[in-house]
Amino acid sequence: MNTVSHQLRIELSTAEGAMLRALGLMERRGYLLQTCRLYAEMEGRKVLDIQVESDRPASLLKRQLERLHDVLTVKVKSEAAPAVGKFNARTSK
Amino acid sequence: MNSNPKTLVKVRSGSQLLLESLEHQGVKEVFGYPGGAIMPFYDELVRSGIKHYLCRHEQGAALAADGFGRTTRRAGVCIATSGPGATNLVTGIANAYMDSVPMVVITGQVANALQGTDAFQEVDIFGITLPIVKHSYIVRRAEDIPRIVAEAFHLAENGRPGPVLIDFPKDVSIAMVNDPPAPPKLEWIPPQADKASVAAALEMLEDARRPLIFCGGGIAISDSVDAFRSFTRASGIPMVTTLKGIGVMPSDDPVFLGMVGMHGRGSANHAVQNCDVLMVVGARFDDRATGQLSKFAPAARVIHLDIDPAEISKLRKADVSVVGELEPTLKAMTGRVSVNRLWREQCKTWKKEFDWRYDAPGDGVFAPLLLKQLSELGGPDMVVTCDVGQHQMWVAQHCKFSNPLKHLSSGGLGTMGYGLPAAIGAKVADPESTVVCVSGDGSIMMNIQELATLNRYGLAVKIVLLDNSYLGLVRQWQELFFDGNYSETDLSDNPDFARVAEAFGIEARTLDRRDDVQDALQWLLATDGPALLHVLIDSQENVWPLVPPGKANHEMMTAGEIGI
Numbered sequence: 001m002n003t004v005s006h007q008l009r010i011e012l013s014t015a016e017g018a019m020l021r022a023l024g025l026m027e028r029r030g031y032l033l034q035t036c037r038l039y040a041e042m043e044g045r046k047v048l049d050i051q052v053e054s055d056r057p058a059s060l061l062k063r064q065l066e067r068l069h070d071v072l073t074v075k076v077k078s079e080a081a082p083a084v085g086k087f088n089a090r091t092s093k
Numbered sequence: 094m095n096s097n098p099k100t101l102v103k104v105r106s107g108s109q110l111l112l113e114s115l116e117h118q119g120v121k122e123v124f125g126y127p128g129g130a131i132m133p134f135y136d137e138l139v140r141s142g143i144k145h146y147l148c149r150h151e152q153g154a155a156l157a158a159d160g161f162g163r164t165t166r167r168a169g170v171c172i173a174t175s176g177p178g179a180t181n182l183v184t185g186i187a188n189a190y191m192d193s194v195p196m197v198v199i200t201g202q203v204a205n206a207l208q209g210t211d212a213f214q215e216v217d218i219f220g221i222t223l224p225i226v227k228h229s230y231i232v233r234r235a236e237d238i239p240r241i242v243a244e245a246f247h248l249a250e251n252g253r254p255g256p257v258l259i260d261f262p263k264d265v266s267i268a269m270v271n272d273p274p275a276p277p278k279l280e281w282i283p284p285q286a287d288k289a290s291v292a293a294a295l296e297m298l299e300d301a302r303r304p305l306i307f308c309g310g311g312i313a314i315s316d317s318v319d320a321f322r323s324f325t326r327a328s329g330i331p332m333v334t335t336l337k338g339i340g341v342m343p344s345d346d347p348v349f350l351g352m353v354g355m356h357g358r359g360s361a362n363h364a365v366q367n368c369d370v371l372m373v374v375g376a377r378f379d380d381r382a383t384g385q386l387s388k389f390a391p392a393a394r395v396i397h398l399d400i401d402p403a404e405i406s407k408l409r410k411a412d413v414s415v416v417g418e419l420e421p422t423l424k425a426m427t428g429r430v431s432v433n434r435l436w437r438e439q440c441k442t443w444k445k446e447f448d449w450r451y452d453a454p455g456d457g458v459f460a461p462l463l464l465k466q467l468s469e470l471g472g473p474d475m476v477v478t479c480d481v482g483q484h485q486m487w488v489a490q491h492c493k494f495s496n497p498l499k500h501l502s503s504g505g506l507g508t509m510g511y512g513l514p515a516a517i518g519a520k521v522a523d524p525e526s527t528v529v530c531v532s533g534d535g536s537i538m539m540n541i542q543e544l545a546t547l548n549r550y551g552l553a554v555k556i557v558l559l560d561n562s563y564l565g566l567v568r569q570w571q572e573l574f575f576d577g578n579y580s581e582t583d584l585s586d587n588p589d590f591a592r593v594a595e596a597f598g599i600e601a602r603t604l605d606r607r608d609d610v611q612d613a614l615q616w617l618l619a620t621d622g623p624a625l626l627h628v629l630i631d632s633q634e635n636v637w638p639l640v641p642p643g644k645a646n647h648e649m650m651t652a653g654e655i656g657i
Contacts, residue, residue, distance in 0.1 A: 016231055017219060024223050063403040069228040069248060 005034065005051060006058035009080040010071060012046040017069035019048065029064055030056050045072060102272040107235035108631035110273050111199070112141040114242035117276055120147065120170055122161065122521050124154040127357040129214055131201030133266040133460035139372035145552060148523060149542035153179050153514040155185020156540070159194050159406025160478060160518025162483035166316065168195040168249040168257075169518060175201045176214030179260075180221065186256045186507060187225040190507025192337065193314055197245050205233065219260050227255030230604065233642045235268040239276035242390040251281040253401045254314060284400065286417030291425050293413045294372070294396045298430040301370035302440075304330045307353065307390075309382075310337030311375015311399060313417060313497035320423040321374065327553075329432045330372070331440040333361035335382045336489055338375070343473075350444055354382035355640045356486040359447030362638075362646040364440050372396045375419055379505065396476040398422055444621050449491060456607050460484065460559050460630050461491045463610050467529065467557065468492040472616050475499065476519045476528045480512035480536030483565035485537050486636045510539025516554040517546055527555070527618065534560040534587050544597035547623040555617050556625040558590055569635045573650070574642070594625040595636045605629040613651050 012018040012056055019038065031052035039047040052061070058076045065074045105113065111134060115123070126144045127135040137147055148154040151173040156168030172184050172472045179200040189196040201211040219231050229250050245257040298304050309563035312321050315577040318341055325332055333353040342349045346501040351358025353365055365371065376382070383389040384459055385476060386408060397404070397411035398419060405414040415422055423619065453459040464487050468475070477492055478501040479485040485502055494500045501519060503511040537558055547554050571579050594601035599618055604613040617626045638649035 015227070017223070020220070021223055028224055060403070060407060065407070066255075066302075067401070067403050 003053050003055050005053050005078065006031070006061065006076065007049070008053050008058065008062065008065075009075045009077055010048040010050065010065060011073040012048060013070045013072060014025060014041055014044055014046060015070050019046065021070055022048065022065060022066055023050075025064060025068065026050070026052055028060065030054050031061050102305045106133065106137070107232070107238060107261075107268045107270065110235055110238045110270060111242065111261065111266070112137055112143065114239050115170065115275060116142060117239075118242060118246045119167070119367050122368045123170040123172055124148055124157040124161070124518065125172030125199075126151050126154055126174070126178060128201065129490045130175035130203055130260070130263045131172065131178070131199075131266070132174075133263065134172070134199075134201065134261065146546065147518070148469040148517070150515065150540065151181030152184050152510065153517075153540050153543045154548065155182040155196075155198065155509070155517035156188060156514035157543075158196050158198075158500055159185055159189045159192075159511075160515030162195045162254075162518070163192075163515070164476070164498055164519045164522040166195065166245050166250075166254075166314070166498075167190045168197045170199065172199045172564050174214065175203055175217045175218070175554075178214075179216055179218035180550050180553040181237040184506070185226070186222055186258065188503055188506045188508045188511060189256040190227070192310065192503065193254050194256070195249040196256040197249050198219045198258040200258065200260050201266070202231070202260045202262040205262050205632045206264065207263070210512050219258065225256070227634050229258040229260070229472065231260045232262065232265045234275060235265050235270045238276055243276040243279055247279040247281065248605045253618070267375065274511060281503040283418035284416065286398075286415045286425075290413060290415045291422060294398075294415050294424055294611070295429050297370055297394060297396055298328075298330070298372065302478045303436045304370040304372065304432055305364050305368035305393075306330050306332035306374060307334075307365065307376055308332060308341055308374040309376025310497070312338065315375065315400060317420045317423060318377075320420045320427070324427040329437060330430070331364055331437060332403070332434070333357070334356065334365060335504070336375050336502055338497065339489055339582045340494035340500050341584060343495035344493040345375065349442065350440055351447075352489050354646065355384065356490065356636050356638065357382075357640075357646065358449075358490065359638060360440065360443035361650060362640070362649060363443050363447075363495040364588045366610050366645060366647040367439075368393050370394050370396065372398070373411075374398045374423075375400075383408070384640045385643055391645075418644045428533055435440060454517045455631075456609050458604060458610060458628055458630050460628070460634065461487050462607070463533075463557075463614070463628065464488055464491040464531065466610055467565050467614055470618060471527055471529060472528060473499075476501065476516075476523070476526050478512045478515040478519060478528065478530045479503070480530075480539075481507045482533045482536055482562070483569065483634070483645040484533045484536075484559045485530050487567070502572055503613045509536040511534060511539050513543045513554070513556070516556075517543060517552055520552045520554050523649045528553075529555045531557045531559065533565060534558065534584055535592070536561060536591070539589040539591065544594060544599055548598040551622055553622050555620070555623070556594075558625060558627050559630050560587065560590060560627060561630045561634065562587055563632050565634075567630075568632075572635070573639070590627040591625065594627075599623045599625055601625040601627060603629065
């Protein structure tokens with residue numbers, strides 16, 4: 001499969017281990033971290049901009065990140081993630 | 094010193110506060126093993142209202158907590174000290190994570206000031222377990238304990254359950270807290286599926302000519318068994334299960350076609366391969382169930398119901414996804430679809446065609462038949478825990494279940510050594526129930542020390558130990574796919590397991606003749622207290638059918654094909 005680059009912005013809580021948890025998930029789930037930028041903490045949140053490469057969709061990574069208790073929001077900047085639960089019944093495989 | 098009784102403050106140590114917080118969560122039993130860093134907690138534990146079960150290895154404690162959690166659907170609690178105590182829990186934590194079992198894990202830790210200095214029995218258990226926990230905490234201040242414990246149980250038990258770790262440094266455990274804060278009240282609002290996706294699912298089912306339900310452990314986990322049965326019986330749609338889905342429908346129900354996958358029943362595998370709509374309920378397309386994923390249900394459009402959005406389209410694209418709590422979703426769908434008669438008849442034909450056979454030649458014990466007899470003798474309320482290997486597959490195939498919480502099997506991680514500690518957890522959770530651990534001669538040795546736990550607490554767990562003097566499932570694969578190169582699977586130097594059990598104070602018998610099976614099983618179930626039945630079986634016996642690697646599920650190998 002083709003490897004595609006994805007850019008995501010992740011808002012994290014400031015809890016201990018939050019960034020490690022998020023970054024570790026990406027690599028374990030098959031998304032190779034290319035760049036990473038952590039912004040100064042604001043209003044009890046950390047903002048992380050990341051670029052990853054994978055043959056897996058960004059939408060799946062987004063949903064896996066959103067499972068983490070410390071992850072507040074995830075935005076896919078380079079790929080429009082399909083909304084969960086909105087597939088059309090007539091859509092073919 | 095505060096001398097005014099009206100303003101007396103409560104003073105608690107961190108350990109007392111942790112115990113109070115556990116009691117506040119309704120914890121009455123825990124499983125663990127003491128050691129250096131967790132000693133202040135254990136010092137207080139004996140003065141609390143919580144009953145501690147001393148397991149003889151931390152892995153046993155973690156797997157017992159898993160068995161407790163699976164049985165009760167409440168978080169099982171396990172405790173260990175820092176360093177090796179904590180790392181010994183890791184397999185049990187991973188087991189709970191893979192099978193979505195609610196668990197709260199408490200590990201002692203060296204004092205905050207010593208962390209990062211390679212102190213004695215220091216290990217970064219928080220870091221080690223990051224990939225295998227739903228969440229985790231390091232307690233930095235004793236004041237945070239009520240909040241952390243409340244959050245840990247909330248996270249472990251709600252949504253898709255899982256293990257939550259609380260790392261508890263020694264200085265925090267002895268720190269004194271004045272007037273500790275009350276635990277927060279946390280509310281869980283179950284996610285509800287949106288009406289549009291439910292309508293889309295119903296529309297697809299209405300259009301289907303050959304619909305099939307493929308269900309997994311999520312139904313039992315979410316306490317949706319009744320809703321699932323109502324939906325399925327009203328619709329008449331045939332159904333198959335994963336290993337963890339066994340019991341969501343009684344095994345003898347006409348719509349139930351069997352377990353799907355590598356050692357699934359032919360009727361289930363053929364139905365999956367021929368269906369045109371596959372409604373997946375609380376399952377995650379595990380590779381043991383799907384076989385070669387690209388060949389799984391090749392003609393089917395997929396409807397996927399799950400509480401976890403991350404499971405949707407992870408492995409197989411969902412044409413309709415319905416994300417939310419299963420029970421209300423299934424209720425909303427009940428009575429609104431039906432299935433055509435021809436497809437139902439075809440599935441019935443397959444079920445008949447692929448019925449199990451018990452007429453094995455010889456007079457030695459035939460394990461599938463023994464397990465069928467055990468199931469009939471024990472009845473529908475018997476809890477069966479398994480280890481991992483051939484016996485685990487035979488239990489899945491030949492024991493009858495009418496409640497998924499009565500079948501405790503390590504599905505995702507495949508943990509040899511799971512069965513005995515899981516049985517301890519299940520028995521503690523429900524002391525009145527009949528709990529049978531079906532194990533193998535490889536698996537039992539992984540946690541055999543827990544026989545001492547059975548004896549210590551008089552836990553009447555019954556063990557059926559199927560002994561073929563091999564790592565049977567690996568041996569089978571070596572026979573079939575590695576040219577009979579039986580590398581390191583011969584266990585013919587096993588100890589005499591009946592004598593081992595007796596040395597632990599447990600009654601035991603050995604069985605080697607088919608004619609004696611019924612009497613031996615009756616003895617096992619009737620014996621007061623724990624008992625072990627050591628069953629010698631043919632070392633060449635294989636589990637059939639088997640889907641070879643890279644094949645579709647309908648391309649099953651059977652005993653006849655290779656001349657057995």
